[in-house]
Amino acid sequence: MMFRIEEYTVANTLIEQSIAYMQFVAHPSFQLTDPSTRLEYSYMENRTFHILILKYLHLLTNRACHRTALELAKMLLNLDPTDPLAILFIIDTLALRAREHQWLIDAVDHWSKERNAGFLFNIQFSYAMAHYHVAVKHGGDTSKADDLLQNAMLRFPTILMKLYECANVTPSAKLQAHTLFNNATERMTRNLNDLIFLYAKFTWSKWREPAVFEWLKQNAEALADRYDADPALQERAKVLVNEGLNLFRSWPDEVIRHLCVIKPMSSLLVDGAVPEVTNLVASDPSPPNQGVNRYGYTFGPQGDSRTAAQSTLRELFSSLLPNYAVYAPPDLE
Incomplete structure (x- = not known):
């Protein structure tokens, strides 16, 4: 939402704080620099980290931090070699910008x-x-x-x-x-x-x-x-x-996910050239068919006193952003 209303500084701060928090709560044995480390995208709780890093590397290269962005792209490929976010579509650009x-x-x-x-x-x-x-x-x-x-x-x-x-x-x-x-x-x-x-x-x-x-x-x-x-x-x-x-x-689904993640950043990155991907939610676009929901996460309105407040918030976001949608993923049992 911050990207869509061009509050880029706020959006960048939220992304950095979210990444820092995820690193803070990670298991002590989890080492991003270890080539054998894996963080598979198929597990629902892992996807937010992948999506945040993808957004962050785009922000970094947009600020001319090309080498750091390239290293983050390499890291994502290492965390899940199946390339669920189509890093191969952007990594060559990052390498050219970094003159690697x-x-x-x-x-x-x-x-x-x-x-x-x-x-x-x-x-x-x-x-x-x-x-x-x-x-x-x-x-x-x-x-x-x-x-x-x-x-x-x-x-x-x-x-x-x-x-x-x-x-x-x-x-x-x-x-x-x-x-x-x-x-x-x-x-x-x-x-x-x-x-x-x-x-x-x-x-x-x-x-x-x-x-x-x-x-x-x-x-x-x-x-x-x-x-x-x-x-x-x-x-x-x-x-x-x-x-x-x-x-x-x-x-492919991998390209769809990448486009959906960076679509709100389109004006900042490429003057609006990211094509429209409809009926998808940027927080978890095109979930894998074999996705794993180990902890039984549920999303959407709750049947309690919070429902009215949530409804009001949804109406507010919908008025600000016509493309805003409540995340309601399919049953992944």
Whole structure:
């Protein structure tokens, strides 16, 4: 609620105090820095901690504390390796902002084997940029980065125009008129387009760096020339685009949770670019089907003297926030 009414300082204070309290009441043997520590999201009492850390890392990177935000993202992946909040959707952005390019390359190489992360559009583009920075840093050629970027654009051509749009730069007439990029948005599902636009909003400042932007432009024009001269490449582009459509026809539950958690922060983080996720409650969005309620938590109005006061509060919140909803999770017995 504080985020929605733009009381960002209050919201940040509440999050920090909540995290501190949860650490205070944790078991003495619970060590966040221990690689063997697990805090599974399927257990209802654990979810609030995951959600708070996700909100907090977004706040940190928004304040340019990129390395700390990246470490928190790593911690969440370690606490529950099933990635219930789609950390893989944001961790590449955090790595680019923290300029941890070699770490991102090593991590993606590992995730491509363990998590099929190579299919994710954000990973493909960020991986290419990481290779570019490492090549430039060591004085080598950027041919591998070029190939990676062109393959990523061939599979997800709409990202190029979204990056230009977010960077407030007009593409060259050649790119604007080109078949591959011109109608790319129309060939994508709305769900995929929304996520691509969100990725562009998160990362455009890294792509807008002069040297990186020139590299992006050169590769886009080189790909356009290759596309025009090679019918086989045109057919391959159609196959890759269709594969992307099948992969992202609907949002996975993990992505839905992530979007729902950060939706109230949308104006602060990305100028409102987080897509709307309806009929979900941010305190526990899209609960796991195999969730565990060990302590028999119950939610919603109570049949006692507090009911009238709770009703009044609900009416107040509803008047302030049309999207406010009382949390009433399904029976998890």
